[in-house]
Structures are given as structure tokens and as C-alpha cells.
Amino acid sequence: MLNLTVKKIINLIFKPARCVLGRGSKIYADANISNNGPLDDMVIGDNSHIKGELLILGHGGKIIIGDYCFIGPNTRIWSGELIEIQDRVLISHNCNILDNDIHPIDPELRHEQFKEIISKGQPKEIDLRDKKVVIERDVWIGANCTILKGVTIGNGSIIAANSLVINNIPENTIYSGNPAKFLRNIIKAK
Numbered sequence: 001m002l003n004l005t006v007k008k009i010i011n012l013i014f015k016p017a018r019c020v021l022g023r024g025s026k027i028y029a030d031a032n033i034s035n036n037g038p039l040d041d042m043v044i045g046d047n048s049h050i051k052g053e054l055l056i057l058g059h060g061g062k063i064i065i066g067d068y069c070f071i072g073p074n075t076r077i078w079s080g081e082l083i084e085i086q087d088r089v090l091i092s093h094n095c096n097i098l099d100n101d102i103h104p105i106d107p108e109l110r111h112e113q114f115k116e117i118i119s120k121g122q123p124k125e126i127d128l129r130d131k132k133v134v135i136e137r138d139v140w141i142g143a144n145c146t147i148l149k150g151v152t153i154g155n156g157s158i159i160a161a162n163s164l165v166i167n168n169i170p171e172n173t174i175y176s177g178n179p180a181k182f183l184r185n186i187i188k189a190k
Helices: 002-014 107-120
Strands: 032-034 042-044 053-056 063-065 076-079 083-085 096-098 133-135 173-177 180-185
Touching (some): 076 083
16 A cells, blocks of 8 residues: 555656646546647646546547546546547546547457557557547536547536447437437426
8 A cells, every 4th residue: 555655656756747737627646647749738627627547649649628627536538539528527437538449450450559568658650540539518427438439429418327438429418328328308407
């Protein structure tokens, strides 16, 4: 336990977060920020709280998080192209948001990628069939959800816990399941 705490303190002192951090935003000690590119490849707006992992892959990517967002513990957001999370989005714990396949489909290329990762780090040149992800304003993503590449989740929508999102979600709706299916519309309070 003590070694883990010491490691986090060392990381905070010697590996400062490589991102643009807005006013009032906080990156917690259990968060992991990994960006080897320019600072503006990872932008966190004002008053947002990050407890999960934000990772820009070796071949590129961008993560843009708006104002008043929350990224829960053990949530992983891994980008090879662009993941845009707009204002006032709440993402619970243990979620995965990916804008790429993470590994090549072809087994030989997948093995080559694995060897490069363990010997040199994330590959700089690789095709992971990246497609941007957009999570619009006021979305709530429940615990243990996975959002896959190419998806847009519309304003005000809710993704219920344990859901897998593989298609676009219209605004002001609730989706649930694997794969996520329409449950109902959200009626806004006046």
C-alpha cells in the first residue's frame, strides 16, 4: 500500500499532467494522464474533475473535455483520432471510450503491434481504423459502459449502466443494453 502511495506522489512531482487544464479543474491522484504529443492534444475545460485515465495513442489523437465534466475512477478514454466530450457530461466509473480498434484485426499485425508496445511503447505508425467519438452536452453515462468508435451521443441523453454503445444515440433519450437499445424519451422539466 505504501509503495503505491509513494509511486503516485513521485508521478505527481516528476510527471506533471501533459494537458491544458482549465480553471477550477482537478486531476485526482488516482487519475492517469498520458499524452506524449503537444499539450493542446488534451484539453480539459473549467471545473471538470478527472479520476480516470486519459490516453493519447502513439500514432496521434486528441481528447477534448468541456466544462463541469466528471470522469469516474477506472474509466479509460483512449484516443487515436478525436474524442470530444462537451460540457456538463457525467461519466461514471469503469467505463471505456475508444475511437479506434485498439489492435489491428489481422493477427500478424496485432502480434507486431504487441511486440512494439512491449519493447518501444505505442507504435507511431499504425492503422487502427480510427473514427471520432462525440459526447454532446449534458449526457450521463452510467457505470461499466463501453462507447465504441464513430459514435455520437446526443445532448441530454442517458446511457444506462453496463451498456455497449455501437451506434449513434439521439438527444434526450435513454438507451440500455448490449448493444444499447432505445428505452424511452426524456421529458425535460419546465
